[in-house]
Amino acid sequence: ETGVTQSPTHLIKTRGQQVTLRCSSQSGHNTVSWYQQALGQGPQFIFQYYREEENGRGNFPPRFSGLQFPNYSSELNVNALELDDSALYLCASSPVWDQYEQYFGPGTRLTVT
Amino acid sequence: GESVGLHLPTLSVQEGDNSIINCAYSNSASDYFIWYKQESGKGPQFIIDIRSNMDKRQGQRVTVLLNKTVKHLSLQIAATQPGDSAVYFCAENIPGAGSYQLTFGKGTKLSVIP
Numbered sequence: 001e002t003g004v005t006q007s008p009t010h011l012i013k014t015r016g017q018q019v020t021l022r023c024s025s026q027s028g029h030n031t032v033s034w035y036q037q038a039l040g041q042g043p044q045f046i047f048q049y050y051r052e053e054e055n056g057r058g059n060f061p062p063r064f065s066g067l068q069f070p071n072y073s074s075e076l077n078v079n080a081l082e083l084d085d086s087a088l089y090l091c092a093s094s095p096v097w098d099q100y101e102q103y104f105g106p107g108t109r110l111t112v113t
Numbered sequence: 114g115e116s117v118g119l120h121l122p123t124l125s126v127q128e129g130d131n132s133i134i135n136c137a138y139s140n141s142a143s144d145y146f147i148w149y150k151q152e153s154g155k156g157p158q159f160i161i162d163i164r165s166n167m168d169k170r171q172g173q174r175v176t177v178l179l180n181k182t183v184k185h186l187s188l189q190i191a192a193t194q195p196g197d198s199a200v201y202f203c204a205e206n207i208p209g210a211g212s213y214q215l216t217f218g219k220g221t222k223l224s225v226i227p
Binding site: 004006031033035040041042043044045048050055056058090094099100101102103104105106107 | 121145147149155156157158159162164202204206212213214215216217218219220
């Protein structure tokens with residue numbers, strides 16, 4: 001069984017650019033959540049996708065958007081990048097039988113210069 | 114100004130001893146709690162979870178205790194090993210809004226002394 005995978009591993013972007021991060025959920029999982037983790041802090045909830053629709057959003061501006069595809073994989077898009085967007089972006093998937101449980105991928109390290 | 118987030122509480126434990134990591138959670142309505150282990154450069158790894166209708170749950174070498182009266186959660190690791198060295202986060206699910214979104218604590222760094 002394959003766990004949650006994310007791509008790319010690392011990314012460097014310039015302020016004002018746009019970025020797309022990708023996540024493949026674990027087999028049997030239909031819900032995907034995205035989190036932002038700044039250095040030295042706990043992850044912060046960005047949003048969650050279920051049945052290809054946004055199902056809850058944290059305190060992040062609209063320039064953070066996402067998609068979920070029929071195979072339950074997901075994308076996180078961030079427009080107009082700011083320096084403070086530099087962080088580890090984590091994707092977590094939840095199984096059909098228990099949506100409380102969230103299993104994380106390795107993350108994408110985004111650096112904005 | 115000071116960046117509080119960078120000053121993680123640290124727990125140093127001798128190899129073979131038991132570790133206890135504590136967490137104060139924020140919301141009395143929280144119905145689900147989970148402990149994660151995060152090693153440097155990796156994503157959080159699920160350790161153990163507990164629902165609010167329980168006060169204790171045991172796994173392999175780990176026990177989670179929940180005290181709803183004082184909104185306190187603890188993770189006990191038996192016979193701590195060097196591989197247990199990591200940052201440990203507790204997280205809670207606050208019901209509402211129809212989604213399952215975890216709110217994380219600040220984390221505790223566990224250092225195991227060989």
